[in-house]
Amino acid sequence: MLLPRIIPCLDVKDGRTVKGVQFEDLRDVGSPQELAHRYEQQGADELVLLDITATLEARAAMISIVREVAGEIFVPLTVGGGIDSLERIERLLRAGADKVSLNSAALKDPDLVSRAAKHFGTQCITVAIDVKRVADNKSSEGNDGSGFGVFSHGGTRATGRDAIAWAKEAQARGAGELLATSMDCDGRQQGFDRSLLVNLAEAVSVPIVASGGAGEMKHFFEVLQIPRVTGALAASLFHDAQLSIPQLKSYLAEQGMKVRRTHKDEAGL
Amino acid sequence: MTALIDYGCGNLHSAARALKASGARELYVGADPNILRKAQRYVLPGVGALGACLEKLRAKEGLLETLREQTIGQGKPLLGICVGMQMLVEQGFEHGRQDALGWFKGAVRQIEPDDESLPVPHMGWNALDILVPHPLFEGIETGDPVYFVHSFAVTENDPKTTLAQVHYGTSLVAAIGQGSIAGVQWHPEKSQRVGLRLLANFLDWMP
Numbered sequence: 001m002l003l004p005r006i007i008p009c010l011d012v013k014d015g016r017t018v019k020g021v022q023f024e025d026l027r028d029v030g031s032p033q034e035l036a037h038r039y040e041q042q043g044a045d046e047l048v049l050l051d052i053t054a055t056l057e058a059r060a061a062m063i064s065i066v067r068e069v070a071g072e073i074f075v076p077l078t079v080g081g082g083i084d085s086l087e088r089i090e091r092l093l094r095a096g097a098d099k100v101s102l103n104s105a106a107l108k109d110p111d112l113v114s115r116a117a118k119h120f121g122t123q124c125i126t127v128a129i130d131v132k133r134v135a136d137n138k139s140s141e142g143n144d145g146s147g148f149g150v151f152s153h154g155g156t157r158a159t160g161r162d163a164i165a166w167a168k169e170a171q172a173r174g175a176g177e178l179l180a181t182s183m184d185c186d187g188r189q190q191g192f193d194r195s196l197l198v199n200l201a202e203a204v205s206v207p208i209v210a211s212g213g214a215g216e217m218k219h220f221f222e223v224l225q226i227p228r229v230t231g232a233l234a235a236s237l238f239h240d241a242q243l244s245i246p247q248l249k250s251y252l253a254e255q256g257m258k259v260r261r262t263h264k265d266e267a268g269l
Numbered sequence: 270m271t272a273l274i275d276y277g278c279g280n281l282h283s284a285a286r287a288l289k290a291s292g293a294r295e296l297y298v299g300a301d302p303n304i305l306r307k308a309q310r311y312v313l314p315g316v317g318a319l320g321a322c323l324e325k326l327r328a329k330e331g332l333l334e335t336l337r338e339q340t341i342g343q344g345k346p347l348l349g350i351c352v353g354m355q356m357l358v359e360q361g362f363e364h365g366r367q368d369a370l371g372w373f374k375g376a377v378r379q380i381e382p383d384d385e386s387l388p389v390p391h392m393g394w395n396a397l398d399i400l401v402p403h404p405l406f407e408g409i410e411t412g413d414p415v416y417f418v419h420s421f422a423v424t425e426n427d428p429k430t431t432l433a434q435v436h437y438g439t440s441l442v443a444a445i446g447q448g449s450i451a452g453v454q455w456h457p458e459k460s461q462r463v464g465l466r467l468l469a470n471f472l473d474w475m476p
Contacts, residue, residue: 003395004393005394074465076418095282118318121318122390123317207388208388227386227387260394262461
């Protein structure tokens with residue numbers, strides 16, 4: 001039986017892990033290497049590293065951060081942020097990433113997903129979708145939209161695309177996993193966007209990682225009940241030590257969910 | 270010396286690091302037949318599509334012949350990881366049909382879980398179900414979680430060669446072994462304690 005994945009996300013800017021509320025107001029929460037090491041020891045099932053800078057210098061520096069983080073852990077590492085070419089993917093994979101997460105560049109050039117999947121295999125291509133409810137997103141063909149719109153560039157630009165339609169297309173092009181972030185819920189700690197995730201899960205057959213909105217342990221339990229939602233991601237909750245991974249896993253186990261435990265986690269460390 | 274085969278189709282960084290952390294003192298990463306002959310054991314990684322990996326493996330001058338002669342011929346241990354394991358069977362059906370190495374009976378086919386709600390790829394931590402006690406599983410127990418990421422799996426192999434399985438709507442082959450050659454579908458280099466233990470066992474294995 002597949003065990004649910006608890007996935008801490010490190011947003012990296014200028015070599016430091018930062019956190020923000022609703023994609024804004026960033027503040028420093030520590031070194032990516034230290035955090036990655038700590039989370040791995042505590043039982044994180046995967047880690048996500050997101051490059052949230054935009055300059056070329058920072059993009060180059062990200063490669064060495066990936067190498068350093070990958071050097072700290074023996075669990076899978078997904079890297080995202082500004083990935084726009086096969087060359088970039090290759091460099092990140094060589095630096096130690098196991099999966100890459102494509103977002104804005106894939107929206108601009110959907111064929112990038114196809115090329116990347118063909119070249120590196122679907123298993124290492126995650127498509128990240130930043131979603132916000134929109135009042136009316138009827139497509140140009142006049143079809144009714146789902147009410148969930150896709151935003152690009154860190155959630156700052158409306159793309160006019162429908163999230164469910166884009167998820168299906170990403171899967172058809174070879175995405176092996178979807179990382180769905182609800183911008184409406186992100187940072188509010190009121191729970192994951194259940195409605196979005198249920199709709200996505202009905203539309204695709206690849207695994208989905210839920211992101212945005214985790215605030216308490218029961219939110220994880222609830223979202224991981226949705227079929228195909230096999231992972232749940234959170235950032236500030238873990239960074240602020242509001243919730244530790246061992247605590248969360250103990251809770252999930254008490255609710256009858258099978259989870260992966262590490263020895264240190266069982267020892268309460 | 271342990272040789273990690275670099276034929277352009279594997280996550281060598283992780284595998285090399287995990288092998289070192291598991292106690293590999295001398296590690297050669299490459300595909301030069303002259304150096305490979307001097308190695309005591311071999312790790313064959315592989316990620317991506319089966320056909321692409323086979324093509325790259327065959328394109329390396331003298332590599333396959335050397336591996337065959339050193340493992341099947343001389344009995345040195347080899348561990349295939351993920352697609353590195355899948356390549357060991359007879360044929361694959363990922364984007365058409367491929368002739369694989371045929372060191373084991375069997376085929377590589379798309380995973381079709383009985384339960385439609387189970388996503389494919391089979392991605393994440395799943396409990397190992399050990400069927401045959403084996404030196405590679407020393408200190409590892411049925412129920413220990415290991416990391417899988419694959420859409421295709423080995424089927425139609427000789428059941429006697431299935432060392433471990435995993436349950437995902439249906440039973441999938443998680444490890445195969447015969448003589449000095451073994452393979453795991455999951456990623457020991459990404460499976461934390463359990464994975465490092467398997468690699469350490471492989472480094473100690475004297476088949």
